[in-house]
Amino acid sequence: AGAFGGWTAWHLRRRGARVTLLDAWGPGNSRASSGGETRVIRGTYGPRRVYTVLAARSLALWREHERRWKRQLYCPIGVLWLVEEDDQYERAALPILKETRLAFEELDGAETARRYPQINCEQVRWAILERDAGYLTARLACEAVLAGFLEEGGEYRQLAVRPGDVVAGAMRGVTLSDGSVLRADAYVFAAGPWLGRLFPDVIGDLVRPTRQEVFFFGTPPGDTRFTEEAMPVWADHGARFMYGIPGNRWRGFKVADDTRGPPFDPTAGERQATAEGLRAARAYLGYRFPGLAGAPLLEARVCQYEQSPDEHFIIDRHPGA
The missing domain is CATH 3.50.50.60 (FAD/NAD(P)-binding domain)
Incomplete structure (x- = not known):
């Protein structure tokens, strides 16, 4: 489900x-890849047009179903892509964003810093602000x-x-x-990360679950700079792919590393974040958001990604069918 x-x-x-x-x-549920409080919906997928098209369709369908079910599930606060060095991924996405009519702006480094002074933009050369993007209350x-x-x-x-x-x-x-x-x-x-276990002869290790840590930090009392009213979801596609969500429906300032982690058992794996992961998240938080240096950890979660060999979805018939 x-x-x-x-x-x-x-x-x-x-x-x-x-x-x-x-x-x-x-x-x-807490073991599910689709669980968790929030998940980002964004249109920037580098040159992989199919995923931008899917994201655009997804946004339209969420709006339709929010009206149908009379409840808000999607929060369109935008996604800000920060570019410091290599920008091939973001450059490749621009014509696809235009083609799919997803609203966005290109910002130079100075304009990014002016709009979002709470972000350390000293090394940011330019940015993409996806205005239609945002986050879903996943659970x-x-x-x-x-x-x-x-x-x-x-x-x-x-x-x-x-x-x-x-x-x-x-x-x-x-x-x-x-x-x-x-x-x-x-x-x-x-079945996502359980497909290999359900079909060991057909799928087996071709779908590989990885361990991903997510951290939620507390913002200073009364400081509104780090709320979703003041800033969008952010994505930092540099040496590592860091991203996060302000606010998170009052759960805290979310920081996560999209880099694929070690193999993980989604059924029996212990979901306790590591000290190493917390240190890395704190170091990044202090660099990119100086006002949150030393912020208290409110909670941490361990989820999983499931990865196919070419990173694409597997949608197919069983070979014996």
Whole structure:
């Protein structure tokens, strides 16, 4: 019942299919890649046009569903891309942003510093401000999609799944953690980091979960410079890919490193941040946001990415089907 599973179930149900949605721990749970308080939606993906197109479509659909469900899930506070040295990634994105009609501005270093004095822009040569971008309240969004699916007449069961054998092009049901067997005309496995475990012969290590640490720091009392009213989501695509979200619906000033971490077990892995990760986050925070140097840590989370060999999505039929 994450992003892929929940939305797939919702769309199939809207098309008239009878759908049962299964999840071992529930929508937006703490093990899920789609969980967490916030996730960034941005249009800048370097030269990879397909993801900018998908992001533009996603923004339109979130606006549509916010109206449908009468609740705000997406916060369009913008995304600011800071460029210090190599700018090939950002330069490649500009014509694609124009093509997809995602609103943005190019800012030189001086203008970036003028607009956002709370950011250390001494080495920033230029920046992209994506005005349509922002962040999604991820956990709440997963819950909203499930609620929408149930309103459409779908069935949800909170159980783990084991795929059945594939014989003569068909799967012989799936075994659930309560011992029952569910049989259907078709099966969709949107299991993210668990795909390799579910299909060791077909996927195996081709989908590799990595450990990612996220930190939330406290801002000074009454200091509004680091709220989402005063600044956008920021992305610093330099030697490492650092990013963060101000405010986070009052959870704290989010700082994370997008660089792929070590391999991680999404089921049994301990989700406690490392001292090394915290030191790196603090050092970066003090450099880029001097007013937050020495800020207290409010909380830390460990999530995971799941990585395919070419970093693209895997959407395919089982080879035995």
